Amino acid sequence: MIKIVDLHKKFGDLHVLKGINLNVNKGEVMVILGPSGSGKSTLLRSINLLEVPTSGQIFFDGVDITGKKIDRNRVRQRIGMVFQGFNLFPHMTVLGNVTLALLKVLKIKKEEAVKIGTDLLIRVGLKDKINGYPNQLSGGQKQRVAIARALAMNPEVMLFDEVTSALDPELVKEVLDVMKDLAKSGMTMLVVTHEMGFAKEVGSHVIFMDEGLIVEEGLAQDIFENPKHPRTKAFLDAVLY
Amino acid sequence: MEGLSNLLEKYFSIGIIWEILPYLLKGALFTVIFSASSEIIGIIIGLVTAMIRTSKIKVLNQLAIIYVDLFRGTPLLMQIIFVYYALPYVGINLPAPLAGIVALSVNSGAYVTEIFRAGIDSIDKGQIEAARSLGMSYAKTMRYIIIPQTFKRVLPPLTNEFVALIKDSSLLSVIAISELLRTAKEMMTWKLNPSSLTAAAILYLVITLPLTRLVSHMENRLKKSDAH
Ligand SMILES: Nc1ncnc2c1ncn2[C@@H]1O[C@H](COP(=O)(O)OP(=O)(O)OP(=O)(O)O)[C@@H](O)[C@H]1O
Ligand SMILES: [Mg+2]
Numbered sequence: 001m002i003k004i005v006d007l008h009k010k011f012g013d014l015h016v017l018k019g020i021n022l023n024v025n026k027g028e029v030m031v032i033l034g035p036s037g038s039g040k041s042t043l044l045r046s047i048n049l050l051e052v053p054t055s056g057q058i059f060f061d062g063v064d065i066t067g068k069k070i071d072r073n074r075v076r077q078r079i080g081m082v083f084q085g086f087n088l089f090p091h092m093t094v095l096g097n098v099t100l101a102l103l104k105v106l107k108i109k110k111e112e113a114v115k116i117g118t119d120l121l122i123r124v125g126l127k128d129k130i131n132g133y134p135n136q137l138s139g140g141q142k143q144r145v146a147i148a149r150a151l152a153m154n155p156e157v158m159l160f161d162e163v164t165s166a167l168d169p170e171l172v173k174e175v176l177d178v179m180k181d182l183a184k185s186g187m188t189m190l191v192v193t194h195e196m197g198f199a200k201e202v203g204s205h206v207i208f209m210d211e212g213l214i215v216e217e218g219l220a221q222d223i224f225e226n227p228k229h230p231r232t233k234a235f236l237d238a239v240l241y
Numbered sequence: 242m243e244g245l246s247n248l249l250e251k252y253f254s255i256g257i258i259w260e261i262l263p264y265l266l267k268g269a270l271f272t273v274i275f276s277a278s279s280e281i282i283g284i285i286i287g288l289v290t291a292m293i294r295t296s297k298i299k300v301l302n303q304l305a306i307i308y309v310d311l312f313r314g315t316p317l318l319m320q321i322i323f324v325y326y327a328l329p330y331v332g333i334n335l336p337a338p339l340a341g342i343v344a345l346s347v348n349s350g351a352y353v354t355e356i357f358r359a360g361i362d363s364i365d366k367g368q369i370e371a372a373r374s375l376g377m378s379y380a381k382t383m384r385y386i387i388i389p390q391t392f393k394r395v396l397p398p399l400t401n402e403f404v405a406l407i408k409d410s411s412l413l414s415v416i417a418i419s420e421l422l423r424t425a426k427e428m429m430t431w432k433l434n435p436s437s438l439t440a441a442a443i444l445y446l447v448i449t450l451p452l453t454r455l456v457s458h459m460e461n462r463l464k465k466s467d468a469h
Binding site for chain 2: 048050073074075076077078079080081083085087088089090091100101104105146149150153
């Protein structure tokens with residue numbers, strides 16, 4: 001579904017992605033691990049075209065989405081993204097956040113959009129917050145709204161960039177539970193996370209990045225039980241104690 | 242004591258002020274009409290230019306920078322004279338009131354551009370990214386996400402700019418527009434007494450003070466709403 005070929009990204013002189021090759025098939029939950037600064041966010045952001053690659057290709061359903069003639073907005077409609085900092089729209093209600101793109105991008109009728117939005121908010125357990133504003137929510141609730149907002153566009157792939165890192169520990173689980181359900185429903189997901197429990201339980205595949213390269217990749221079980229690369233070993237030892 | 246009563250008689254002659262008040266009020270009305278319409282056009286110009294300034298279209302961006310520099314960096318008086326006296330040479334003949342509004346609008350547009358640009362820049366970049374990641378175009382992101390959040394923040398500086406514009410509109414007197422200051426000067430010559438200027442000053446205050454008070458009020462509320 002997503003195929004990345006020799007992807008490079010430079011910020012000025014800083015070479016952040018140094019030739020990423022990656023395949024993600026439909027229904028896979030790809031967990032992306034790696035130390036800070038290894039390029040995990042940049043990789044996710046490139047897939048969503050928030051960063052323009054310096055070279056290389058990203059194929060989405062066989063189409064190179066880095067091409068000049070690509071309608072980036074169309075591509076982004078098919079890829080949902082959830083950020084560490086929630087990025088909810090503070091001037092809109094919870095339901096307004098979730099329905100905005102349905103109304104303004106897909107131009108769906110109001111009643112229908114409200115129905116889709118309400119169903120999604122029920123799904124993430126926020127029925128009673130529908131008419132509230134983001135600043136009335138806890139971090140965990142905000143992040144669940146952000147997930148519902150991304151799901152509203154009915155994306156084929158979901159990107160999660162450390163979505164629980166900004167949360168108080170007791171709020172992490174409610175967000176991970178929503179992601180777990182999503183994975184069970186067959187959603188294709190790329191997840192940057194430091195939650196090893198989640199990665200082990202939900203991840204189908206794991207890649208380990210270091211200094212702009214994928215140094216190890218494979219099935220989640222294999223990598224957690226039997227990491228080959230010394231950097232992966234050291235990293236897992238450190239985070240798993 | 243005698244000095245004071247002379248001063249009062251000369252600059253604060255109630256009789257004269259009462260007599261000329263209708264003319265001054267008419268001048269004040271012109272001042273409000275000219276500055277308000279210029280402010281509205283200036284806001285439209287400024288909004289568009291600010292969006293160009295924050296976009297990535299290089300050529301337009303350069304033009305916007307030149308526009309802002311040009312109109313903020315030269316005296317408004319000069320701009321008014323140019324629009325009224327120089328444009329006819331390139332075939333653009335504007336009647337004085339229109340020339341006045343054009344000059345004021347374009348001038349205030351330059352200031353408003355910078356106000357909006359600062360406002361747009363002050364919105365967290367994550368807002369743009371979240372909107373774009375939903376497939377919203379740059380224009381839609383601006384319209385539904387950035388501008389609505391910007392408006393609340395730019396209202397105080399925008400109102401301050403309006404106050405400045407109200408005072409600056411007195412420069413329109415050079416192209417014979419009978420706004421408040423010009424009317425007052427005419428009354429001074431007519432009555433051979435400068436009380437009209439005092440009265441005009443008070444009228445300027447009557448117009449601007451509510452606005453400056455409004456700004457402090459808005460700033461306080463903004464502080465509170467940002468606090469949580
Ligand atoms: N817009 C940018 N301009 C310049 N440098 C950038 C930019 N974005 C990221 N970088 C740099 O690229 C490198 C990789 O950043 P990236 O955010 O992808 O790392 P990461 O693996 O997500 O790290 P973390 O775990 O801390 O989130 C870092 O050195 C970062 O400073
Ligand atoms: Mg990151």
